[in-house]
Amino acid sequence: MTETETFSQSDRASLQTGPDVSIIMPCLNEIESLPHCLANARAAAEAIQAKYGLSSEILIADNGSSDGSQAYAQSQGARVVPVPRRGYGAALIGGCEGGHGRYLLMADADGSYNFLDGVAMIGRLVAGADLCMGSRFAGGIAKGAMPWKNRYIGNPILTGVLNLFFRAGIDDAHCGIRAITKQAFLACRLSSTGMEFASEMVIKSTLLGQRIEQVPATLGPDLRDRAPHLRPWRDGWRHLRYLLMLSPTWVFGVPALLAMLVAALIFGVAALHDLAILPGEGPFGVSWTVLAGFLLTLGHFSGLMAVATHFYGVRTGYRRLRSGFDRWSSMLTLEHSLMASLALIALSALWLGEIGIRWQGGGFLALPSVLPLVLALSLGSVGVQTALGGFLISILAGHDASFVPPATPETR
Secondary structure, eight states, rough: OOOHHHHHHHHHHHHHHHHEEEEEEEEOOOOTTTTHHHHHHHHHHHHHHHHOOOOOOOEHHHHHHHHSSSHHHHHHHOEEEESSSHHHHHHHHHHHHHOOSSSEEEESSSOOOOOGHHHHHHHHHHHHHSEEEEEEEHHBBBBSSSSSHHIIOOOOOHHHHHHHOOOOSSTTTTTEEEEEEEHHHHTTTTOOOOOTTTHHHHHHHTTTTOOEEEEEOOOOOOOSSSSSSSOOHHHHHHHHHHHHHEEEEIIIIIHHHHHHHHHHHHHHHHHHTTTTTSSSOOOOOHHHHHHHHHHHHHHHHHHHHHHHHHHHHHHHTTSSTTTTTTTTTTTOOOHHHHHHHHHHHHHHHHHHHHHHHHHHHTTOOOOSSSHHHHHHHHHHHHHHHHHHHHHHHHHHHSOSSSOOOOTTTTTO
């Protein structure tokens, strides 16, 4: 039994007797804004009780405060969960893991979010949603509450890229107030310690096919008399970096397809001219065929990385297996990879041998065309990469010779 399974079982047991909703705030020296936030959270808890008949707890995920935030929160009836690992994401993960409710409502402890906006979010979860996001663009952003570069550049671009890569269908991926069921949270296996946690939750929920909805949320000015923890450029890059790392299709697959299509075009046109099927020498000379060989091997390598990272995501549990892979599972093994590799290497060696014989027969003069040589070497390179890629995928699969992960209800 894995550590995750053990935690899940104990968590389910606690849900039977604990509160229905955990209202969670990450906290790092928030004594200035904490009184407002706790009062606001209590008002939200009362509204949730009145509207849905659900009990709530208020939980402070403390990330090492030294200003008395913990003592104050406890004096106000909140439960404090210490989270030693530093970072916004780490604090929220610790808070969600420590929350006893089957519904988790989270927002920042700086006073910029209104927990009463979360009442409707809990309603969406009760109605069957797995994750409910707030949308500040639909609910309203107070003057001075969000820097212009975040509002008009960073957030729209990052949310747009997220929707392009993962088809999440939301308009504010980084809204700090959101609600998720405990079951969905555990299934996502979130791990980001920083601000990219916001993107990770949406991405993994989407990849798992969870039901995501959104409701309007408001954003007000930060109540603290100090600089926020957010660093726009640094955290913006961390979000974008995470989007790329979780999208093997766009990072590896799309470049692989484009590279191999261009290589096929160059080789095809060059071959038609070399065989005199098309008149003249054509537009692609020696340098272009060498480029085509490079693009073919690069595209093949990128394709292997796309497959390897996709299977890794499925085995890790945050991605569903793409349709079609299961039908070819008997062929997608290390043994078949090695057989294909040996066949390509043998074909390359035979071709190179034939080229060598013709070169010798021509008195060791320069070949009339380098196209056959480039093609033969490219085939050999692809063969070697196929063998190495097969071992890489097997290692990522936990030293399993079968590339395709076993089908489970979560990965179908």
